[in-house]
Amino acid sequence: MIDVLTENLDQFASGLWVTTRLVLVSFVIALLLGTVVAALRVAPSRWLQRLGALYVEIFRNLPLLVLLFISFAGLRRAGVDIGPWTAGIASLGIYTSAYVAEALRSGVFAVSRGQIEASLSLGLTQAQTLRQIVLPQAFRTVIAPLGSITIAMVKNSAIVGASLLALPDLLKQARVVNSNTFQTTESFFWAAVGYMLLTVTATVIFRALESRYAVRR
Amino acid sequence: MEYLFSPDNWEWLWTENNARFLFEGFLINLEIAVIAIVVALAVGLVLALLSLSPITPVRLAAKAWVDVFRNLPLIFLILYLALSLPESIRQGWQENAPGFLPEALRGQLVLAGILGLVLYNSAVLAEIMRAGILSLDRGQREAAAALGLRYRDQMRHVILPQGLRRMVPATVSQLITLNKDTTLVSIIAIQEVVRSGRVLAQTAGNPFVGGGDVQAPILQVMLFVGLLFVIVNYLLSRLSRRLEVRESRRTAVAVAVTINGAEDHAVPAR
Numbered sequence: 001m002i003d004v005l006t007e008n009l010d011q012f013a014s015g016l017w018v019t020t021r022l023v024l025v026s027f028v029i030a031l032l033l034g035t036v037v038a039a040l041r042v043a044p045s046r047w048l049q050r051l052g053a054l055y056v057e058i059f060r061n062l063p064l065l066v067l068l069f070i071s072f073a074g075l076r077r078a079g080v081d082i083g084p085w086t087a088g089i090a091s092l093g094i095y096t097s098a099y100v101a102e103a104l105r106s107g108v109f110a111v112s113r114g115q116i117e118a119s120l121s122l123g124l125t126q127a128q129t130l131r132q133i134v135l136p137q138a139f140r141t142v143i144a145p146l147g148s149i150t151i152a153m154v155k156n157s158a159i160v161g162a163s164l165l166a167l168p169d170l171l172k173q174a175r176v177v178n179s180n181t182f183q184t185t186e187s188f189f190w191a192a193v194g195y196m197l198l199t200v201t202a203t204v205i206f207r208a209l210e211s212r213y214a215v216r217r
Numbered sequence: 218m219e220y221l222f223s224p225d226n227w228e229w230l231w232t233e234n235n236a237r238f239l240f241e242g243f244l245i246n247l248e249i250a251v252i253a254i255v256v257a258l259a260v261g262l263v264l265a266l267l268s269l270s271p272i273t274p275v276r277l278a279a280k281a282w283v284d285v286f287r288n289l290p291l292i293f294l295i296l297y298l299a300l301s302l303p304e305s306i307r308q309g310w311q312e313n314a315p316g317f318l319p320e321a322l323r324g325q326l327v328l329a330g331i332l333g334l335v336l337y338n339s340a341v342l343a344e345i346m347r348a349g350i351l352s353l354d355r356g357q358r359e360a361a362a363a364l365g366l367r368y369r370d371q372m373r374h375v376i377l378p379q380g381l382r383r384m385v386p387a388t389v390s391q392l393i394t395l396n397k398d399t400t401l402v403s404i405i406a407i408q409e410v411v412r413s414g415r416v417l418a419q420t421a422g423n424p425f426v427g428g429g430d431v432q433a434p435i436l437q438v439m440l441f442v443g444l445l446f447v448i449v450n451y452l453l454s455r456l457s458r459r460l461e462v463r464e465s466r467r468t469a470v471a472v473a474v475t476i477n478g479a480e481d482h483a484v485p486a487r
Contacts, residue, residue, distance in 0.1 A: 057447065057451055057454075058447055060450075060454075061393065061397070061446055061447045061450035061451055061454070062397070062443045062446055062447055063397040063398070063400040063411075063443070063446055064397070065400045065401060065403070065404075065411055066400060066411060066439055066442055066443045066446065067443070069411070069414075069415075069435065069439040070436060070439045070440060070443065073435050073436075073439075074434075074435050074436030074437075074439050074440070075436065077434050077435050077436055078220045078221070078434070078436050079220070151288070154290075155288070155289070155290040155291065156290070157290075158290035158291075158292045158293050159290070159292050159401065162292045162296065162401075162404050163404070171290065171292065171293055171296070174293075175296065178300065184297070184300045184301045185297075185301060188293070188296075188297045188300075188301075191293065192289055192293070195288070195289060195290060195293065196288060196289075199288050
């Protein structure tokens with residue numbers, strides 16, 4: 001059992017590292033885009049709200065695999081080759097941003113109306129109110145959902161590696177080890193351990209953030 | 218932009234029976250989703266009951282099972298099963314699959330795909346059900362016990378009817394996720410819509426394989442496939458929202474089994 005790990009440590013380690021980077025970079029993209037979309041959804045203009053809703057409905061209901069095909073093979077065929085790495089993080093980031101936006105929106109609604117009114121009556125603009133009063137609190141109420149979104153992201157990152165993209169992530173490396181050693185259960189077992197390592201790490205980090213920053217209502 | 222909307226690049230959609238080919242593939246996705254959700258609900262209920270069992274070893278084992286399969290990537294499970302399911306089982310399915318199933322669902326690897334979907338989703342649903350049951354006021358259970366009901370009857374007549382009703386919206390949300398996840402079986406070569414789309418993009422415009430003279434660029438094909446999912450899943454999410462509203466009206470207390478907007482990862486409040 002253990003020899004499959006020790007003899008192929010390089011593969012597993014590099015796969016784990018690729019998956020980790022994929023998740024980290026996509027998470028940053030998802031957080032940024034998700035914040036913008038959440039801001040659209042609570043904007044004073046009805047049209048901006050609709051735009052935000054459209055974004056969420058499209059990317060939450062579209063399979064990630066289809067998004068990957070569009071962003072890599074589809075764009076390449078159209079003459080825009082963005083490469084597997086960019087396509088992978090962009091797809092995973094955009095897909096997850098829809099969930100982040102929804103979580104943040106519910107966080108925004110949890111901020112009491114009185115605070116917004118107070119801030120507006122103090123002379124802050126709508127945008128300033130959102131950025132300085134509402135969003136910081138919204139983030140602090142949705143730490144737990146963001147944690148589960150991150151865990152889902154670790155799982156979804158495997159789809160990026162399993163699709164046609166030439167990204168050697170953890171799952172891909174497990175398949176390589178499997179085809180070299182013919183020890184399917186062992187190769188997949190160690191990859192599973194790798195994924196568990198990532199999800200447990202994410203859980204620990206978000207638990208810590210939660211106990212430090214969370215606003216309880 | 219010009220490439221995207223140019224009518225030449227969309228002509229494939231109304232030539233020959235390309236659109237029908239994709240619709241048929243999409244139907245396979247929906248069928249897989251329905252089969253998987255029905256089986257996963259049954260297995261999930263058993264897992265939820267086991268993870269609430271008063272017998273400690275049973276409870277711990279069930280919880281460990283649920284946690285493992287909930288936290289592994291679904292595509293990982295599908296690929297593993299496709300590689301490790303014994304030849305005899307795979308062939309047995311191919312030979313004995315009921316005849317009313319479409320051809321795409323009688324292939325050797327279908328069982329691996331569906332089994333993977335069921336393993337993963339039953340664990341997720343078990344967690345949703347457990348949360349639904351635990352969200353009930355403990356007085357319900359105590360009242361049932363005080364009335365002299367046995368554990369089995371408490372569950373069957375008092376706890377489950379209420380707890381399970383609360384998880385209906387969450388289950389519909391999970392169905393949306395499952396519906397998207399059915400595309401993953403294309404990776405183990407089951408002929409569903411993503412696979413059909415790729416085949417179409419490769420063969421259309423290639424007279425040597427009978428593809429006629431109209432090309433089907435993969436960008437446009439996949440956008441169309443994506444549109445099918447967006448439409449069906451949007452309708453399902455409307456349904457889920459309506460059920461949620463109805464449910465919160467009925468019970469008067471809104472119990473958020475899922476975190477709004479993050480149905481993918483319904484996590485019970487700890």
